[in-house]
Amino acid sequence: MASTLLSPDCSTSAITARHLIPLKRKLLPAAIQFVSFERSLSSPWSPSLCLSPSASKYRTVVSAADPGSMTTLDTTAKIIDGKLISQQIKDEVSAEVTRLREATGVVPGLAVILVGSRKDSQTYVRNKKKACEAVGIKSYEANLPEDCTESEVLRHIEEFNNEPSVHGILVQLPLPRHINEEKILAGVSIEKDVDGFHPLNIGRLAMQGRDPLFIPCTPKGCMELLHRYNIDIKGKRAVVIGRSNIVGMPVALLLQKANATVSMVHSYTKSPEDITRQGDIVISAAGVANLVRGSWLKPGAVVIDVGINPVDDTNSPRGYRLVGDVCYEEASKVASYITPVPGGVGPMTIAMLLSNTLLSAKRIHNFK
Template sequence: MWKQQEDFDLIISSIENELRQEVSELRAKWAGFAPRLAIVQVGGREDSNVYIRMKLKAADNIGITAEHIRLPKDITEAELLARITYLNEAPSVHGIIVQMPLDSDFNIDSHRVTDAVSPDKDVDGLNTVNEGRVAVGDFSGFIPCTPAGCVELIKRAGVSIAGKNVVVLGRSRIVGTPVAELLKWEHATVTVCHSKTKNLSDITKTADILVVAIGRPEMVRGTWIKPGAVVIDCGINPIEDPSKKSGQRLVGDVAYEEAVQVAAAVTPVPGGVGPMTVAMLMRNTVLAARRQLERLLMPNWPLKPLRIAPLTPVPSDIAIARSQKPKDISELATEIGLWPNEVSQYGRTKAKISLSVLDRLKNQRGGKYIVVAGMTPTPLGEGKSTTLIGLVQALTAHRQRNAFACMRQPSQGPTFGVKGGAAGGGYSQVIPMEEFNLHMTGDIHAVTAANNLLAAQMDARIFHELTQKDGPLYDRLVPKTKGIRKFSPIQLRRLQKLGINKTDPDSLTPEERTKFARLNIDTAKIMWNRVVDLNDRYLRKITIGQSPTEKGFTRETAFDISVASEIMAILALGNDVDDIKDRLANMVVALDKDGNSVTADDLMRITSEYACMNIESEGSEYRK
């Protein structure tokens, strides 16, 4: 039975030691893993600052990484909710609390804010979902911290709760109501009272356990308490005290000096329930981290395969594809352990996965890599795609092995060719089949546009060099803007490549201007062809420049299929935006008349433009 402040300190220390040990065990399972708590504060109330410092100190003692996110008073409700959504979707954040009250210039709905926190990260236990779970005896979520602390204190007092008469004075959603539900599920007989209850003192005197959270200074007197009862005081109220430097002191809802003369145990204020609440917050944070790590280390995805009902005779591929309703892609992403911010949805059946997943799973043990190589399809059409999809179906749905298929994005050339589509066939195919075989995400079209933009720029450059003198050509490349001529970053790179160490466009000599402006591309040694996403045999060799406006400057060239573009390879190999830009800039597109390479960067205007086109097509994974 706890009596003195030292007893409470020992309880808190014991809980922190237990949590510290659990954090060490989590780190042993995953190198570098640490529970992470985000504490969101709006404004700068000093009392809130005090509570937050307590939480930060406790987190540091246990090994929890706690981040104090300070938001200004002029933040709007929409902005606050957006920040909470960001934290909800961050895989590295395990727990989120929003410090109350909100010190805002605007009228922000605090209930809406607490409900905005994901139930899986609501370590305060104030989301309506978690509160509802407690009410029905479902403790799979998070128990509100103060009620959990009250129950923990009662248990650590050595008191058996089952069968006891419990009176809860107060019905708030933060303390009174949830603590009453918790004690009910501990098999106590619970009576909930409030300020309007008749004969209140007569009821409290029947309590073996009395929990007070009414918000009135020293309302419960010693005469209200049953001799030998356990009293939990959740109140904290400032009252005037001239003997104190601040002119105030803190008291609870129970007259402590009177209560200790009657009760077997009474929690002091401050120093009782408050530190225990912080300890329960830390426990919930470690619990949230453990649950997330367990999902990450789960040997099998909780995958729910779609049921297949094979027909005889087997229908056509398109009939089979259309007979099956696809699973919502967001549901599938959740089943395989992806976070919302790692998935960019394209409708309800397609999505791209961010490269950030690779960083999150960098400590995960690697799996098996199976290559389905080139093969001659059977008479029934079972080739690489069908075998690949069927193999993954067998591994995941029938052998409960985590597996995924990696297929090339279909090109419309082969899709409309004699071989047909690229989605597999029969009951081993990608659905919706039409979406997979046709435009997919539009990436190939973006590659086509970017590739042809570069080809058009190169031909335009050749034309202008053939039809303009050195001076006008230089002025066209480095024009004056409001009377000032300035090199772009790409042009400065070309100067550096040429060995011209100047940054003032007007300081170049006539020879340097000519060297800078003229690429002198050898039209017989151009490697960069235009592309189109289909098979058209009559484009395999063409002559361009036959329009009268081209002044007779014709040349032979060709169209390749879009997926053969070097840009497609760069998007597949690029690590991030900077890497992609570097690779695009260094593509060799032709040789000059002296046999030197001409790169995309030498065309000067184009690199950033087609980089933007392709990076936007690839979605958020590169922008991040």
């Protein structure tokens, strides 16, 4: 099943432990009743349709000895509020930008290179520009046509590499097919690679005893959510679903650096649900709507859902709604903490981009 459902998924932290939000975790009861839901074999299952546990396609199986089954709890999981945490980070960045400007006259600058006219990419760039303005970071843009050459993109990157007022450079992905993405990302100066995608930054992330100059924004956002909700990582079993260079692989490396024992689930993994069920922490970035069912989760697991997937919804004015990789209705009855979609990891990505841009400006100007 994994080979047909899983696909490649969809950045050092400047925020220290003193910024953590002390939150008490609710302990699971000592005696719990295990319940699992089995899909009826008489009708096919669609990953885009998340059925409630009471739906006719499921039957309840009670087993006090089944370690892979779901637990019945009186309350649902606590929500990890990405909107709230991202706003706190933006406030912190804004205060530091002001302090840097007043002390040195330096204003952090972020340059974004957009190739083509994809509506989603234009929206992302517009949102990043608004976020920069809100915290006092100056934004620069280079908008290039769809049919531009690699040389033209690299020329704009080099101009921003040499521009002292630019402290961070972001190339909006995906790029048109005729442009070599790896070559473009490698052209960004490692000192300004606020997206954390430069091969040298990824290489330093993978090495023991070495730290990258920047961590990719979405993985960094996932870790920041865990830290700020005071969720223990050390010694825990973590499962990462998806292994892309953008999210899955770097977040797995970050979890290892935080001393978790990490397993990865990908398109060739056999029995992905069995492996996922071992996770105290589950981070899903597969890009498959409602892939992770409640029965995939260990009772009390912490669930970070990176997926943002459109599914048909005739009740929505847009004709669709956004859901994650995790079937929220089922998972929230099993997990101890869970991120919603939207409103979970998504807002954190831009917040981490702002944090990385500030970090770059402070490092370049040797400002503590």
